[in-house]
Amino acid sequence: MVKVVKFGGSSLASAEQFRKVAQIIYADDTRRYVVPSAPGKRFDGDTKVTDMLYSCYSLAVKGKSFDSEFEAIKDRYNSIIEELNIDLNLEKEFETIKACFIGRAGRDYAASRGEYLSGMTLAAYLGYEFVDSAEIIFFNEDGSFDSKRTAKAVANRLEAAERAVIPGFYGSMPNDTIKTFSRGGSDVTGSIVASGVNADLYENWTDVSGFLICDPRIVENPEPIRTITYKELRELAYMGATVLHEDAIFPVRKAGIPINIKNTNEPDDAGTFIVESTSQKPLYTVTGIAGKKGFAVVNIEKDMMNSELGFGRKVLEQFEKNGISFEHMPSGIDTMSIVVHQEEFVKKEQEILSGIHRNVHPDLIDIETDLALIAVVGRGMKSERGTAGRIFSALAHAHVNVKMIDQGSSELNIIIGVHERDFEKAVKAIYEIFVLQRL
Numbered sequence: 436m437v438k439v440v441k442f443g444g445s446s447l448a449s450a451e452q453f454r455k456v457a458q459i460i461y462a463d464d465t466r467r468y469v470v471p472s473a474p475g476k477r478f479d480g481d482t483k484v485t486d487m488l489y490s491c492y493s494l495a496v497k498g499k500s501f502d503s504e505f506e507a508i509k510d511r512y513n514s515i516i517e518e519l520n521i522d523l524n525l526e527k528e529f530e531t532i533k534a535c536f537i538g539r540a541g542r543d544y545a546a547s548r549g550e551y552l553s554g555m556t557l558a559a560y561l562g563y564e565f566v567d568s569a570e571i572i573f574f575n576e577d578g579s580f581d582s583k584r585t586a587k588a589v590a591n592r593l594e595a596a597e598r599a600v601i602p603g604f605y606g607s608m609p610n611d612t613i614k615t616f617s618r619g620g621s622d623v624t625g626s627i628v629a630s631g632v633n634a635d636l637y638e639n640w641t642d643v644s645g646f647l648i649c650d651p652r653i654v655e656n657p658e659p660i661r662t663i664t665y666k667e668l669r670e671l672a673y674m675g676a677t678v679l680h681e682d683a684i685f686p687v688r689k690a691g692i693p694i695n696i697k698n699t700n701e702p703d704d705a706g707t708f709i710v711e712s713t714s715q716k717p718l719y720t721v722t723g724i725a726g727k728k729g730f731a732v733v734n735i736e737k738d739m740m741n742s743e744l745g746f747g748r749k750v751l752e753q754f755e756k757n758g759i760s761f762e763h764m765p766s767g768i769d770t771m772s773i774v775v776h777q778e779e780f781v782k783k784e785q786e787i788l789s790g791i792h793r794n795v796h797p798d799l800i801d802i803e804t805d806l807a808l809i810a811v812v813g814r815g816m817k818s819e820r821g822t823a824g825r826i827f828s829a830l831a832h833a834h835v836n837v838k839m840i841d842q843g844s845s846e847l848n849i850i851i852g853v854h855e856r857d858f859e860k861a862v863k864a865i866y867e868i869f870v871l872q873r874l
């Protein structure tokens with residue numbers, strides 16, 4: 436059994452957090468490959484080391500002095516090293532990094548040093564081998580991830596290492612410069628390493644005990660999600676539920692490796708398992724509820740629309756031409772609605788509307804704004820009758836007017852459009868009917 440364990444920035448923010456991480460790793464002999472982030476925030480208002488590095492590098496590029504900012508970064512590491520009594524001196528590394536900043540080694544190089552130093556520190560603390568990600572994670576010339584070359588290199592290099600720390604977030608370009616993934620990208624490194632060593636499990640340690648059924652800012656203390664499938668996660672992530680970097684799913688999913696989201700501060704909590712499929716019955720019909728505000732709807736009416744060949748294409752063409760992607764498209768016999776992101780749409784609305792007029796001569800076009808979309812997601816919905824009915828009766832009882840309904844053909848989700856002012860009320864009502872009343 437092999438587990439790859441990734442620890443996020445808040446899990447490595449201070450000496451105390453490093454201690455917890457070591458305890459977690461030592462508690463399970465199969466946790467052999469460790470992927471750390473850079474130290475994150477220790478308290479509200481604190482700055483992540485990655486952000487400190489970005490601003491330091493900006494100063495360097497402008498030819499300004501960055502000494503005091505750099506000292507602050509050194510302090511973050513040195514205080515951890517001192518407090519934990521680690522036999523490690525990073526002075527040489529700091530000097531090299533400083534020289535590379537002056538030599539303009541690049542913003543990505545600068546940011547990556549957070550993980551690099553964090554990896555060195557953790558490796559020394561654990562007594563594990565340090566494997567630089569620059570040697571095993573590769574990008575193509577065009578900046579895309581080189582999965583083939585990386586998979587081979589990870590497998591070969593880590594075969595030779597019984598236990599190792601591999602810093603997250605970065606890899607090498609073909610010309611040996613450093614490139615990072617997008618923000619939060621240590622999740623991606625963890626996933627790549629897990630797939631490369633053919634791990635049995637990818638544990639992603641963070642500061643929450645997994646995914647919650649809905650946003651805790653809306654419902655107090657929502658229940659955690661024990662098991663979620665990749666497909667369900669994708670639906671919820673699209674609606675803004677984020678715990679994991681989106682690109683972190685692909686490598687492990689392809690290799691059939693489950694992910695377990697765990698809480699460094701509550702290691703005994705089960706967390707959330709993300710799996711391809713499961714025979715485990717979900718506790719509730721609904722796995723998760725997530726939503727977003729900021730949508731607009733363009734409603735189009737035309738008599739006999741349904742028999743007009745190419746009508747839909749001609750309408751959508753106008754959105755495409757103006758670079759606006761549409762999110763949903765519920766339709767009736769003589770009506771069609773296009774749901775878009777309001778902020779983007781507003782800038783192009785007149786071009787799009789006049790284009791539609793010219794192209795399809797509708798009887799009526801109107802625009803509704805300030806719409807919120809709520810996705811009710813659950814693999815359990817497929818085999819259950821009356822889910823939609825229950826959702827809508829809950830919303831009616833809560834005096835929420837439903838403006839749009841869209842059920843995906845997979846029967847995995849129902850998307851509901853409500854006015855933004857009803858958003859929180861609607862989420863609460865749906866949570867209540869499915870979770871609190873255990874229907």
Ligand code: ASP
Nearest residue numbers: 472473485618619620621
């Ligand atoms: N340290 C990087 C960031 O702050 C990457 C990560 O933590 O995953 O985005």
